[in-house]
Amino acid sequence: MQPLAERLRPQSLDDYMGQEHLLGAGAPLRNMLQSGQLPSLILWGPPGIGKTTLARLLAQESGRPLHSLSAVDAGVKELRELLQRAKKQNLFxxxxxxxxxxxxxxxxxxxxxxxxxxxxxxxVVTLLGATTENPSFEVIRALRSRCQIYRLRPLTAQQLQSIAEQALAKDELLQQYKVEVVDAEALQQYAAGDARKLLNILELLVGSHADPKQPLRITADLLAEVLQENLAAYDKNGDWHYAVTSALIKSIRGSDPNAALYWLARMLAGGEDLKFIARRLIISASEDIGLANPNAILLANQCFEAVDRIGYPESRIILSQTVIYLACSPKSNSAYQAINKAMELVEKTGQLEVPLALRNPRSQEDRQEGFGDGYLYSHAYPGHFVEQEFMPEALRGHKLYEPAQNAQEHKFKQKLDQYWKKYR
Structure with a gap:
């Protein structure tokens, strides 16, 4: 017999649970299906929230044939053979x-x-990729640029409860048992936003129930006894992954190594992906420490590489070292603020012309247009500096970077004060 999760897989979008931000009225995927225009997509989200099911339903709703591959099993040869067959079909x-x-x-x-x-x-094909990892790190840029990336959310406690109720009411096997969910909150905590895990737990509890004629009361004690998992590792709302990650980063930002270590331990105890933790530390090293201690991002990068090579449990020591170092480092978000200002400025002013002096002439026509005229080669001047304008004409003198109050950036400001009037 198929597993319970497979037996209860939704057969239509009306039966699909969750992801209203993508499938609700007026939401992106719903609009695409209604218009008949479905682009290549990458569905990103934690396990057990319906990525595979959604892909099948999108194929069903769009009336297109669906070919499936698992990246775990398929190689380049299998992939190219499939693409060649699709090309011969000429459906595109x-x-x-x-x-x-x-x-x-x-x-x-x-x-x-x-x-x-x-x-x-x-x-030739419309790609539907599913991943539990951040596509920015795990999918090449060229492929990301050809796909729309949508982030799927963990299922809520209410949605998990609905799935459990449907399973008990509709599944032929579960209907043979008198099942009472006494502690729905504990069941949802163990599921942690994962519908597949929820259904696997129900199936396990029923399978381990000695006497089908006796009622099965699902309590927190029974769950702890059968599953042998630490309930404390999960957040009440099943979103510990996001809440605990946020707590770790805020503790580092707040220079509290003790709290940061506690939240790190919570993530490790909860089975969090080690590379996910290490990636978050790299971001923190740049966003919250930045130029106040440029070595922080170097250590965080080395942490990621070491964690990837070594694995658990030894990686906990490397992560601990990095978390302590980041929490105890001086803090600056000047780089974070500067790029935000720059992005806002670009959005506001559009694609301004690059000054002719900054353009490299690549042809005689370029030289005739004045490309490179007036550019001053910095290394040809005392101190390797000569004052000149690098901004577009409309933004002359505009300042985006504000040095923060720390020893490292104080040195930066002294040098900038020496070079530029706008920093004086």
Whole structure:
């Protein structure tokens, strides 16, 4: 018999639970289906929230054939053979390119992802990738640029309760038992936003129930006894992954190594992906420490590489060292603020012309247009500096970087004061 999670897999979007921000009225995926225009997508989210099911339903709703590959099993050869078959079918010429669903797409190597580029760009297939990892780190940039990335959210406690109730009411096997969920909150905490895990727990509890004629009362004690898991590792609302991560980063930002270590331990006890933790530390090293201690990002990067090579449990020591170092480092968010200001300025002013003096002439015509005229080579001047304007004409004198109050950036400001009037 199929597992309970497979038996209860939704057969239509009306039965699909969650992701209202993508599938509700007026939401992006709903609008795409209604318009008949479905682009290549990467569905990013934690396990057990319906990525595979959503891909199947999108194929069903759009009326397109669906081909599935698992990045764990498929190689470049299998991928290219599938793409060749899709090309021969010629459906993309009729505007009905088949959907190619790749589960765990982050496990594809760079060469495997490269093999997808041409087919996706030409529309030979419409890619539906599913990943539990941040695509910014695990999917190559060229493939990301050809896909719309949507983040799927963990299921809420209410949604998990609805799934449990439907399973008990509709599944033929579970209907044979008198099941009473006494402690729904504990059940949801163990599921941690994961519908597959929730259904697996129900199936396990029923399977371990000695006498089908006797009522099965699902209590916190029974869950602890059967599952042998630490309930304290999970947050009440099933979103410990996000809440505890936020607590760790805020503790580092607040220069509290003790609290940061506690939240790190919570993440480790909860089975958090070690590389996810290390990535968050790299971001913290740049966003919250930044130029106050430039060595912080170097240590955080080394932490990521070491964690990737060594694994658990020894990696806990490397993570601990890095967390303590970051929490005890001087703090500055000047780089974070500066790029935000710059992005806002670009959005406000648009694509301003690059000054002619800053353009490299690549042809005789460029030279005739004045490319490079007036550019002063900094190294040809005393101290390797000469004052000149590098901003577009409309933004002359504009200042985006404000040095923060710390020893390192104080040195920066002294040098900038020496060079530029705008910093005096």
């Amino acid at each position: 010429q009729q505007g009905k390119s088949p959907l190619l669903f790749i589960d765990e797409i982050h496990r594809f190597s760079k060469s495997q992802q490269d093999a997808l580029l041409s087919a996706v760009e030409q529309g």
